[in-house]
Amino acid sequence: DSGVTQTPKHLITATGQRVTLRCSPRSGDLSVYWYQQSLDQGLQFLIQYYNGEERAKGNILERFSAQQFPDLHSELNLSSLELGDSALYFCASSASSRSYNEQFFGPGTRLTVL
């Protein structure tokens, strides 16, 4: 158990809908990262937050947004969902925003868009 929690574990929804994925980092970790794992794209970095502020953006679509709250939990919002958004979404946390810190991953949220 990495100490990172993600809810829900599974999510099934329809095209055009909007969903919110939630992540609680390990106790004491200030940095949260979101990744998408799909069969065709592999593991792709989406976005990073550090202590409530956005630090880095990766291959995140404009239909997707995220935030980190004062209690450090984070939410990833996916809107106008398409079939291609079906994937496993991971949240990871690390102690700081430094690149040498290992990231600890949550169990993931499997999103299925029908």
Added chain:
Amino acid sequence: AQKVTQAQTEISVVEKEDVTLDCVYETRDTTYYLFWYKQPPSGELVFLIRRNSFDEQNEISGRYSWNFQKSTSSFNFTITASQVVDSAVYFCALSEGSGTYKYIFGTGTRLKVLA
């Protein structure tokens, strides 16, 4: 541009065989960090090791060992006396010392250990 290549898509071995998973990386940074993660069938990503670009010492942890060679930009992972529980997808990742601190993952190597 940064890139991580895991050329082996899938490897099958018989239990107790040794197996090496290859990882080749590209980066322009002189300071960078390399990681290995394991993704068992249950799906979570489990951290295995971190290595920084200034430390080329090989590391051994039980049946696991890692060989880091800057000259060939490789960070290979060997499992000695493999076990069925080692069956998983293994990912190599690169994090650069400057910039966004994001991980760049390889495409992963699926290891199947047969009893």
